[in-house]
Amino acid sequence: MGQPSGMQVRPAKVAAAIFAGASMLAVFFGLPSAARYARADDPAVSAKNSYEGDAGQAATGRGLFNQYCAHCHGPNAVSPDPPRDLRRLKRSYGENMANVFHFTVTHGRPDKGMPNWTGRLDDETLWTIFAFLQTVQAEP
Amino acid sequence: MSRLSGMLAGSLLALSALPLGAAAESGKSWTIYGGDTANTRFSALTQINRGNVSKLRVAWVAQLGSLEAQESTPLVVDDTLFVTTSAGPRYVYALNAKDGTPKWKYAPEIPGDVQQTTCCGLDNRGVAYAGGKLFLGRLDAHLVALDASTGKELWKTQVVDYHEGAAITSPPILVKNLVITGYAGGEYGVRGAITAYDQDTGKQVWRTHTVPAAGEPAAETWKNDSWKFGGGAAWLVGSYDPQLNLVYYGASNPSPWGASVRGPDTSDYGKFTNLYTASTLALDADTGKIVWHYQTTPYDTWDYDGVNELVLADLDINGQKTPVGLKADRNGFFYVLNRQTGALISAQPFVMVNWAKEIDLKTGRPVEVPERRPRLDVWAKDICPNLFGGKNWEPMAYNPQTGLVYIPTFNLCMDLVGRKEERKKGAFYLAEEFDLDKPGPGGFMSEMVAWDPISQKRVWGSKEELPFMGGALTTGGGLVFHGNIQGWFKALDAKTGEELWKFNAGSGISQGAITYELDGKQYVAVVSGRLKTPPSFLGHTGERIFASSPEGGALFVFELPD
Numbered sequence: 001m002g003q004p005s006g007m008q009v010r011p012a013k014v015a016a017a018i019f020a021g022a023s024m025l026a027v028f029f030g031l032p033s034a035a036r037y038a039r040a041d042d043p044a045v046s047a048k049n050s051y052e053g054d055a056g057q058a059a060t061g062r063g064l065f066n067q068y069c070a071h072c073h074g075p076n077a078v079s080p081d082p083p084r085d086l087r088r089l090k091r092s093y094g095e096n097m098a099n100v101f102h103f104t105v106t107h108g109r110p111d112k113g114m115p116n117w118t119g120r121l122d123d124e125t126l127w128t129i130f131a132f133l134q135t136v137q138a139e140p
Numbered sequence: 141m142s143r144l145s146g147m148l149a150g151s152l153l154a155l156s157a158l159p160l161g162a163a164a165e166s167g168k169s170w171t172i173y174g175g176d177t178a179n180t181r182f183s184a185l186t187q188i189n190r191g192n193v194s195k196l197r198v199a200w201v202a203q204l205g206s207l208e209a210q211e212s213t214p215l216v217v218d219d220t221l222f223v224t225t226s227a228g229p230r231y232v233y234a235l236n237a238k239d240g241t242p243k244w245k246y247a248p249e250i251p252g253d254v255q256q257t258t259c260c261g262l263d264n265r266g267v268a269y270a271g272g273k274l275f276l277g278r279l280d281a282h283l284v285a286l287d288a289s290t291g292k293e294l295w296k297t298q299v300v301d302y303h304e305g306a307a308i309t310s311p312p313i314l315v316k317n318l319v320i321t322g323y324a325g326g327e328y329g330v331r332g333a334i335t336a337y338d339q340d341t342g343k344q345v346w347r348t349h350t351v352p353a354a355g356e357p358a359a360e361t362w363k364n365d366s367w368k369f370g371g372g373a374a375w376l377v378g379s380y381d382p383q384l385n386l387v388y389y390g391a392s393n394p395s396p397w398g399a400s401v402r403g404p405d406t407s408d409y410g411k412f413t414n415l416y417t418a419s420t421l422a423l424d425a426d427t428g429k430i431v432w433h434y435q436t437t438p439y440d441t442w443d444y445d446g447v448n449e450l451v452l453a454d455l456d457i458n459g460q461k462t463p464v465g466l467k468a469d470r471n472g473f474f475y476v477l478n479r480q481t482g483a484l485i486s487a488q489p490f491v492m493v494n495w496a497k498e499i500d501l502k503t504g505r506p507v508e509v510p511e512r513r514p515r516l517d518v519w520a521k522d523i524c525p526n527l528f529g530g531k532n533w534e535p536m537a538y539n540p541q542t543g544l545v546y547i548p549t550f551n552l553c554m555d556l557v558g559r560k561e562e563r564k565k566g567a568f569y570l571a572e573e574f575d576l577d578k579p580g581p582g583g584f585m586s587e588m589v590a591w592d593p594i595s596q597k598r599v600w601g602s603k604e605e606l607p608f609m610g611g612a613l614t615t616g617g618g619l620v621f622h623g624n625i626q627g628w629f630k631a632l633d634a635k636t637g638e639e640l641w642k643f644n645a646g647s648g649i650s651q652g653a654i655t656y657e658l659d660g661k662q663y664v665a666v667v668s669g670r671l672k673t674p675p676s677f678l679g680h681t682g683e684r685i686f687a688s689s690p691e692g693g694a695l696f697v698f699e700l701p702d
Binding site: 063066067068070071072073074075076078079080081084108110111112113114115119120 | 252253255256258259327559561562564566567568570572573574575576577672673675676677678679680682683685686687
């Protein structure tokens, strides 16, 4: 992890401003707020998922998901509980889905029951899980 | 009837010197979680009975102010009803038992991050009462004493550091001057213990670990130093026999679920039984010393746990009145044990079981079907029952008049495989991958089973479409009450299982009901508020459960019209 490089500062600020706006709108309309959980200057934004569209990774990711995440998020990500239903990530966060995913998993939401996986699952593992989650997203 | 009164009279004699309140004396109050220290959930009251239960109607309702997973058994002491809520608990209420008027409310400060260290929902199953005090275990693994007349906190003590992955969800049991509790944590690699504190001061009197440390007796049942994170959490309620002065507790599954770090990872496990996990323990109430143990699932890897409550009864076994303990184990077998010695009397499957052929009566051990034991990276498929067990915490009830035990059962199966995993403090430590969304055969996923513990045979069953049916209450009125996950609260004929009455409470019911009498009138009370976390483990079946009733939080009290 480490600090964002100087290169990223400007876009991060722009994004932060957009996020702030989005979050006000979200509050106003009661929409799920990405900005509450994901920060635009998270280095993971640029890291992105290197396994996108890789079917082999998605299959491995399914196994990892079922081992580490399924007892809270449901087998194969089938969960009946909206806040825990990870098939809704794309509908909730759109373009920002990878960012929210990475930030949430590496910071947790301790008061809501989502653990912080830093030090337990490395980035490669997390993106492998993400590759699986991308295959189960509900249609927008 | 004679068996019952004999037993109650016996326990009351012994209890009369103790500050245990009215107990089930006349069946009029409900002063302890299981109805009595034997955990029978039987009440002798007869005013509401087979003939008139169809007229039962709501007397009053109390909103609990907290949603999800209401698992509290209310207590009624004199004219006060005490009930806890989910989420910590968020509240403990004292209400007028006749009309629900609030007397006081206790709202503890529970840290938000306990969410992470509770495996199966933010539940609380209630308080214990003695001598004007209430005792409460919390999700932050603290035990507190409250003044029962004001709700004021009298003392508070940390039982274990919840950051390890521990929590207290069940009420303690009270014996003489002691308050005795276990804690949850078998999914986090917490090493289990049962601890007794002084009721007046909260000072620790004894502590007995359910998993031995290196060098202690039974340590050789663990591979290497796997005992350190060995589980065996005593997270449900204890029972107490005052004559024998024995306290009975179940200890949970070993940690992690995946067995390869704890032994040879085969059905031929030899000495690696992992004591005292998945066992019932009998402890000397004064010292905490383990007097006997009975391990129902040696070297468990199915999360068959071992915590289910031991119901104490005196049964006629081969013409001999015998003090027994009855246990409908998660592993699917119904055990009748001599509760003085721990000797096995009989064991038979009370649901569909395919992981073991039978219990060997000589060794007391299950005869395993090796291909149904998951191993490291080797799947075992279609194992029945699944890890919710033949029965889970939802309590059974024993009616000495019918001689039957009423067991809320599951009909679910699963696939499991062991995986390698490191333990991290406060994080789930399962080392297993699972698929639990496998309904058993027959088109139903739970069933109230009336079981004859002497002949070890099923007498009747009342099927439910969805799993997680509620616990049982049985009465002298010839009735069995229970709820279901859709929110229906039902009265069945205790002899035949025929449904005599039902009421839609609007959100799932999982805890057993209670009954009490006030000013000559009998009431029945039950909490409603659907489970959230355990059904989430089930994928598509979980979606059906969530669709069948919303989250909720209310106490319903019923009466007959005047």
